[in-house]
Amino acid sequence: MRRLDGRTVILTGATGGLGSAIAKRLIAEGASVALTDVDVNACEKLADALGGDTLRLGLDVSDAQAWSAVVAAVHERWGAVHVLVNNAGIGSLGTVETETRERWDQVVEVDQLGTWLGMRQVGPVIERSGGGAIVNIASILGATGGLANSFSYAAAKGAVRSMTMNAALHWATRGVRVNAVVPAFIGTEPLLKRYGGTERHAAMLANTPMNRLGRPEEVAAAVAFLASDDSGYTTGSEIFVDGGWSAR
Numbered sequence: 529m530r531r532l533d534g535r536t537v538i539l540t541g542a543t544g545g546l547g548s549a550i551a552k553r554l555i556a557e558g559a560s561v562a563l564t565d566v567d568v569n570a571c572e573k574l575a576d577a578l579g580g581d582t583l584r585l586g587l588d589v590s591d592a593q594a595w596s597a598v599v600a601a602v603h604e605r606w607g608a609v610h611v612l613v614n615n616a617g618i619g620s621l622g623t624v625e626t627e628t629r630e631r632w633d634q635v636v637e638v639d640q641l642g643t644w645l646g647m648r649q650v651g652p653v654i655e656r657s658g659g660g661a662i663v664n665i666a667s668i669l670g671a672t673g674g675l676a677n678s679f680s681y682a683a684a685k686g687a688v689r690s691m692t693m694n695a696a697l698h699w700a701t702r703g704v705r706v707n708a709v710v711p712a713f714i715g716t717e718p719l720l721k722r723y724g725g726t727e728r729h730a731a732m733l734a735n736t737p738m739n740r741l742g743r744p745e746e747v748a749a750a751v752a753f754l755a756s757d758d759s760g761y762t763t764g765s766e767i768f769v770d771g772g773w774s775a776r
């Protein structure tokens with residue numbers, strides 16, 4: 529059974545390693561998906577490759593006006609929004625000592641502010657559409673000390689988790705469920721290109737009880753569950769897709 533038949537989704541950062549896997553899974557579940565990303569050309573390519581009922585839209589998640597334009601375009605096309613997946617994100621490698629103010633600002637703008645703007649803009653539309661779900665992509669680095677670096681990223685992703693709980697309570701009786709997926713390191717193509725074979729790659733494995741990186745499809749499956757009515761009694765909650773990392 530397809531769990532998202534007749535449902536419309538806005539997905540951010542759709543063309544990245546996880547975004548494209550999430551898009552594929554949501555389309556397979558029957559959803560109509562607005563594929564959004566700062567990289568519009570990549571959105572075009574992804575939409576052509578995936579097929580299904582999609583919109584391709586440019587969106588910088590840290591730009592409030594751009595959010596308004598996306599919501600208007602989605603409403604015009606489908607007349608409703610049922611699901612928001614706040615997936616867009618950028619990383620950092622600096623430690624508490626070496627992180628720069630410039631990188632801090634960039635990371636917090638995209639990962640933290642972008643998640644808030646998305647919820648603020650789309651949550652009320654989901655409510656007016658008869659209810660649905662917001663799924664925020666956090667990170668194990670925002671839930672643990674991680675590898676003792678990625679400092680601004682850890683701060684922003686920790687905030688994604690607390691914003692998820694706070695927003696969940698706000699909308700609890702109004703049909704808008706808000707949950708987070710908390711992945712550890714997932715072996716996406718971009719991640720493997722960046723870190724494959726490096727010391728960081730070895731540290732990722734060494735800290736993961738399952739001793740392997742996650743698969744993008746394993747994150748997408750958790751997103752599909754939280755987006756669908758199968759998780760109808762779940763809000764303010766988190767699914768750790770982390771190979772056991774948080775159990776250590």
Ligand SMILES: NC(=O)c1ccc[n+]([C@@H]2O[C@H](COP(=O)([O-])OP(=O)(O)OC[C@H]3O[C@@H](n4cnc5c(N)ncnc54)[C@H](O)[C@@H]3O)[C@@H](O)[C@H]2O)c1
Nearest residue numbers: 541543544545546566588589615616617667711713714718
């Ligand atoms: N891959 C992992 O191991 C992992 C682990 C934990 C959490 N995450 C989180 O999952 C999400 C997706 O990560 P990924 O691995 O696919 O990364 P990725 O770098 O492959 O993709 C990120 C996407 O976000 C887009 N993007 C960047 N800045 C943007 C902005 N301002 N507005 C809109 N889009 C923007 C990029 O164009 C890209 O398509 C991120 O939030 C990331 O922090 C990833």
